[in-house]
Amino acid sequence: MTATVILFPGSNRDRDMIAALTKIAGAAPRLVWHTEADIPPTDLIIVPGGFSYGDYLRAGAIAARSPVMAAIIRRANEGVPVLGVCNGFQILTEAGLLPGALMRNGGLKFVCRQVKLEVTNANTVFTSGYARGQVFTCPVAHHDGNYFADADTIKRLEDGGRVVLRYAQGTNPNGSVNDIAGIVNEAGNVLGMMPHPENRIEPAHGGADGRPLFEAALGLTAQAAA
Amino acid sequence: MVTARVTVTLKQGVLDPQGKAIESGLAGLGFDGVASVRQGKVFDIEIDAKDRGAAEARLNEMCEKLLANTVIEDYAVEVV
Numbered sequence: 439m440t441a442t443v444i445l446f447p448g449s450n451r452d453r454d455m456i457a458a459l460t461k462i463a464g465a466a467p468r469l470v471w472h473t474e475a476d477i478p479p480t481d482l483i484i485v486p487g488g489f490s491y492g493d494y495l496r497a498g499a500i501a502a503r504s505p506v507m508a509a510i511i512r513r514a515n516e517g518v519p520v521l522g523v524c525n526g527f528q529i530l531t532e533a534g535l536l537p538g539a540l541m542r543n544g545g546l547k548f549v550c551r552q553v554k555l556e557v558t559n560a561n562t563v564f565t566s567g568y569a570r571g572q573v574f575t576c577p578v579a580h581h582d583g584n585y586f587a588d589a590d591t592i593k594r595l596e597d598g599g600r601v602v603l604r605y606a607q608g609t610n611p612n613g614s615v616n617d618i619a620g621i622v623n624e625a626g627n628v629l630g631m632m633p634h635p636e637n638r639i640e641p642a643h644g645g646a647d648g649r650p651l652f653e654a655a656l657g658l659t660a661q662a663a664a
Numbered sequence: 665m666v667t668a669r670v671t672v673t674l675k676q677g678v679l680d681p682q683g684k685a686i687e688s689g690l691a692g693l694g695f696d697g698v699a700s701v702r703q704g705k706v707f708d709i710e711i712d713a714k715d716r717g718a719a720e721a722r723l724n725e726m727c728e729k730l731l732a733n734t735v736i737e738d739y740a741v742e743v744v
Contacts, residue, residue, distance in 0.1 A: 495730070495731075496733055499730065499733070503729075503730060531735075532733065537735075538735060539733055539735040539736045541678070541679075541736060542681055542682060543681070544679070544681055545681070546681050546682065546685055584681075586678065586735070586736060587735065588735075613679075613681075
């Protein structure tokens with residue numbers, strides 16, 4: 439299995455993602471710079487977190503217009519799983535791969551804390567390592583995580599089971615509509631989420647709750663079961 | 665050279681927590697009677713174009729493609 443991490447200028451959470459993928463997959467991911475027009479064949483594309491371009495204009499706005507974005511869209515349309523975490527989620531919405539927008543947190547403050555996430559759809563390539571209704575702990579660290587979309591879009595997402603992760607037990611940190619923490623595209627192979635599962639993959643992190651997400655996306659769960 | 669001002673504001677109905685914070689800041693300074701504050705962005709752009717209409721068409725395209733996120737924002741183009 440090969441994973442690919444996209445690198446943007448100014449990002450600061452890409453290294454956490456690379457470290458997590460290296461530990462879980464046993465091999466370092468391929469790194470693709472934002473100016474590349476093509477992404478070599480890969481099993482998983484990750485758009486990491488971390489304030490690309492200093493969040494200038496809007497979080498994720500400039501990165502979403504990078505040359506590499508057309509390649510990400512092409513691979514996504516081929517069915518390659520694409521995961522956007524935090525700034526990665528913002529970039530995927532700005533690029534139109536996911537609907538809606540991430541607005542300034544309702545409380546206006548940057549939030550850096552643990553939240554509880556409920557898996558509301560366990561039938562995706564990313565969440566199949568969890569049970570539906572399972573609640574796990576995950577860190578968040580963002581200033582613009584307040585998910586917003588018009589009422590029709592929200593209804594379409596809810597009816598289609600496309601809200602896959604929700605802030606649970608009153609831990610919504612940003613005012614996100616319907617406690618939405620993560621959504622998938624219509625085909626189910628593109629996930630955007632504000633929390634950072636890569637920061638909770640081993641006991642030293644306080645728990646390994648985020649690990650099943652990567653194991654599932656990398657196809658390691660199926661291998662272990664076979 | 666055409667000079668233009670592009671204004672981007674949050675759509676009506678989209679909550680603007682920054683506007684709300686400014687509102688309470690103004691109230692704290694004793695400015696009463698402020699019914700509402702909405703925060704936005706202004707871009708002053710100089711653009712080479714053969715005429716006003718051509719400039720406006722390109723500026724509108726810039727708003728649609730980058731300057732505004734039309735999921736949450738409205739924009740207005742004013743050639744000065």
